[in-house]
Amino acid sequence: MSVVRDLRVLLRLTNFRRLLAVRLLSQCADGVYQVALATYVVFSPEKQTSPAAIASAMAVLLLPYSLVGPFAGVLLDRWQRRQVFLYGNLLRAVLAGGTAVLVLASVPDWLFYASALSVTAVNRFVLAGLSASLPRVVDDERLVVANSLSPTAGTLAATAGGGLAFGIQLIADKSDAAVVAFGAFLYLCAALASLRMSRELLGPDPALVPQRLRSALASTARGLGEGLRHLGERRPAARALVAVGLMRFCYGALLVTVLMLCRYEWSSTESEGLGLLGIAVGTSGAGFFAAALLSPWAVGRLGPFGWMTVCAATAAVLEPVLGLTFAPLPFFAAAFVLGLTTQGSKIATDTVVQTSVDDAFRGRVFALYDVLFNVAFVAAAGVAALMLPPDGRSALLVVLVAVIYAGIALALRGRRTAEG
Numbered sequence: 001m002s003v004v005r006d007l008r009v010l011l012r013l014t015n016f017r018r019l020l021a022v023r024l025l026s027q028c029a030d031g032v033y034q035v036a037l038a039t040y041v042v043f044s045p046e047k048q049t050s051p052a053a054i055a056s057a058m059a060v061l062l063l064p065y066s067l068v069g070p071f072a073g074v075l076l077d078r079w080q081r082r083q084v085f086l087y088g089n090l091l092r093a094v095l096a097g098g099t100a101v102l103v104l105a106s107v108p109d110w111l112f113y114a115s116a117l118s119v120t121a122v123n124r125f126v127l128a129g130l131s132a133s134l135p136r137v138v139d140d141e142r143l144v145v146a147n148s149l150s151p152t153a154g155t156l157a158a159t160a161g162g163g164l165a166f167g168i169q170l171i172a173d174k175s176d177a178a179v180v181a182f183g184a185f186l187y188l189c190a191a192l193a194s195l196r197m198s199r200e201l202l203g204p205d206p207a208l209v210p211q212r213l214r215s216a217l218a219s220t221a222r223g224l225g226e227g228l229r230h231l232g233e234r235r236p237a238a239r240a241l242v243a244v245g246l247m248r249f250c251y252g253a254l255l256v257t258v259l260m261l262c263r264y265e266w267s268s269t270e271s272e273g274l275g276l277l278g279i280a281v282g283t284s285g286a287g288f289f290a291a292a293l294l295s296p297w298a299v300g301r302l303g304p305f306g307w308m309t310v311c312a313a314t315a316a317v318l319e320p321v322l323g324l325t326f327a328p329l330p331f332f333a334a335a336f337v338l339g340l341t342t343q344g345s346k347i348a349t350d351t352v353v354q355t356s357v358d359d360a361f362r363g364r365v366f367a368l369y370d371v372l373f374n375v376a377f378v379a380a381a382g383v384a385a386l387m388l389p390p391d392g393r394s395a396l397l398v399v400l401v402a403v404i405y406a407g408i409a410l411a412l413r414g415r416r417t418a419e420g
Helices: 002-011 014-041 051-062 064-076 081-105 109-136 140-171 176-194 213-218 220-233 235-265 270-302 304-323 328-356 359-387 395-419
Strands: none
Touching: 002 014, 002 140, 014 051, 014 081, 014 109, 014 140, 014 176, 051 235, 051 359, 064 109, 064 359, 081 109, 081 176, 109 140, 109 328, 109 359, 140 176, 140 270, 140 328, 220 235, 220 359, 235 270, 235 304, 235 328, 235 359, 235 395, 270 304, 270 328, 304 328, 304 395, 328 359, 359 395
């Protein structure tokens, strides 16, 4: 198969492998850390979790960086991206270690959130930098395959990290502090892995951007406007971002639904609910892996927008059929389908953005991309908080998500027809 052949070629590229190693370690640590947050906020026996509480936690952890994200992009287009991976992961290792101490000390929730917020802040730089760096280690011909392998492998690493976190909790008698400490260790490993690449390899090119930090900070607002204008001139990239943002909204709303179903409807104990959540996350991760295998072929045959149309239409049909049962097995099947369609659309969007946006603006645009994901996810949690009952059973929310998927598919199909 051509996909297998291209994957073999990519994995023979030394710098691609090294960048991939940084991604895998960083996102595995993210998975460990996120499971620690979920168990502390949602599944702690002493907490009575509600959709509103989950929405509040997401807002606290994500919304502030919807403001920081674009500014991170301006800096990413001025700082050496290798150094961002090195110092960013070192800082996260220290901050995550501090979070572990706070868990052991049983501090008030606001202090725990403040610590978690600091770790999440650095994540904005690292994830946007990883996407912006990919075209520096892969040629244009294999960029679609690289976008299938690299982000999806990172998502799978995050899923594996979540599995490791569950295992550590069992061994350490559900110790959230032990889980967070293990995440800190993985962040340290990611920092060390970045040292295998040269400082200049990942860009940006020195001739294209100012190097003084004072100059970079002074031009942040202007740079944000320039990035938005550049994106406005690249209509395919802007269109893809809107579509994938809406699909992220749908995924986020259903994630909150699954959290509440696992916590109250499908289980009688916190540990049982956590195990069911682990299965849901694992099946969604399997969908991400399937998307990595299928997307290069699908994009080659249908084009990126054609593949996104198929993904949205598939979700529109299968999500209500499976979701309206509110039973574990059909919901796990839906998790696989939505993992495949969401990640497949993201792979297509990454390719459109990387091929449509100039290198000097990629950091800013991918930071905006990251912000869009955060805003969509928090908005989804807010809508779910308004619509979900305590047990998580809301037929209206499931139908609303299906309607949004159908609208995305129709809009993308109409655009392709108009351009054809």
